Amino acid sequence: MSDAGAAPGLARGAREALPIVLGYVPIGFAYGVLGRTAGIPVWAIAAMSVIVYAGSAQFIAVSLLDQGASAAALVATTFMVNLRHLLYSSAIVHRLAPLGRGRLAWLAAELTDESFVMASRAAPRYPDGLPFAVMAGLNGTAQLSWVAGSFLGAAAGSLVGDPLRFGLDYALVAMFLGLLALQMHGRREVVVALAAAAVSLVFHRFGMATAGVIVATLAASAVGLVFKGSQADRAMEGAAGEPAAGVAAGARGGLGAGGGGGDS
Amino acid sequence: MRLLLIFLAMGLVTYGPRALPLLILAEKRLPPSLLRFFEGFPVAVLAAFAAPLILLPEGRFDLGLGNLGLVAAVPSALVALRTHSLIATVVVGSVLMMVLRAL
Numbered sequence: 001m002s003d004a005g006a007a008p009g010l011a012r013g014a015r016e017a018l019p020i021v022l023g024y025v026p027i028g029f030a031y032g033v034l035g036r037t038a039g040i041p042v043w044a045i046a047a048m049s050v051i052v053y054a055g056s057a058q059f060i061a062v063s064l065l066d067q068g069a070s071a072a073a074l075v076a077t078t079f080m081v082n083l084r085h086l087l088y089s090s091a092i093v094h095r096l097a098p099l100g101r102g103r104l105a106w107l108a109a110e111l112t113d114e115s116f117v118m119a120s121r122a123a124p125r126y127p128d129g130l131p132f133a134v135m136a137g138l139n140g141t142a143q144l145s146w147v148a149g150s151f152l153g154a155a156a157g158s159l160v161g162d163p164l165r166f167g168l169d170y171a172l173v174a175m176f177l178g179l180l181a182l183q184m185h186g187r188r189e190v191v192v193a194l195a196a197a198a199v200s201l202v203f204h205r206f207g208m209a210t211a212g213v214i215v216a217t218l219a220a221s222a223v224g225l226v227f228k229g230s231q232a233d234r235a236m237e238g239a240a241g242e243p244a245a246g247v248a249a250g251a252r253g254g255l256g257a258g259g260g261g262g263d264s
Numbered sequence: 265m266r267l268l269l270i271f272l273a274m275g276l277v278t279y280g281p282r283a284l285p286l287l288i289l290a291e292k293r294l295p296p297s298l299l300r301f302f303e304g305f306p307v308a309v310l311a312a313f314a315a316p317l318i319l320l321p322e323g324r325f326d327l328g329l330g331n332l333g334l335v336a337a338v339p340s341a342l343v344a345l346r347t348h349s350l351i352a353t354v355v356v357g358s359v360l361m362m363v364l365r366a367l
Contacts, residue, residue, distance in 0.1 A: 019350035044267045051275040071270045079277035089285035091302035094294055104290055108283035113309060120306040167361035174357025176314040177337055178344035189307050196308035197315035204316040216312035221304030
């Protein structure tokens, strides 16, 4: 393991994280402001971003602390909301270069929805698996931006008012949407996206958003098994033909059918 | 101090699901069908998060022009497809949302 090779890897990883940074800084900022509004001290707002580092769970924790919930309720809720990381952790293993348990344990601490998606997206570019340095650069940059956003939001505090009125919350939505659009390589991806959207919408509608993400991911990926060939294979086929048209049709289908799921 | 202890407990129950599969599956050879199943995860997770955010803004279905998130989603997706740049997508989407809310 040459440490001479680590610096470029870290830099490459940090570059992979840039779109995440654009989403995390504003959302972290909003979390910080809400934390101050709930009367949580600045140090604690930042500490939660360092120790827990899980966006949706932290927003829920702020509102629970505001309501004076018990420690047991906070911990139990966090556990439920963050169980979905089991899926990412299982699915990312074979994408990583062979690493010792110590390094895996390190990388696991910063596994999030977004870092999982970005790492999966970068993986085909590393035939021998994602190197530790790239993963550490990606993860470290992402968490740093989350902690920085949280701290800035907490420091700005009540000066800002309602943090969501500026469109800050839309940064993450746009990132999800962009990532989704860029992964519509073929029919399988479109069908998986539509199935996941439909299942998630139904669960969400009945107040089970957390379970919805897990069930939607498992169910939609199972549906995806019907289609043959790997994502990479079909990306190659697409390159021979007219990839842009297929991608555009996929995105339109995605939006359309999400709505269709809503009607049912 | 009490807060710090709560955060540590929250961190612990978050770390478990993040680390256990990685550590358990690390040196295992997984069946190809399972790997193909996993391949669907990134797209499925994104769609599962994005769909309610865009289509259920107030917890109820809104497919009208009053749903600003839906209105901003269309140009955002087009920017992603044309530029292949996530950064451009995030910037255009957020600025558009800011403008729409100000109108």
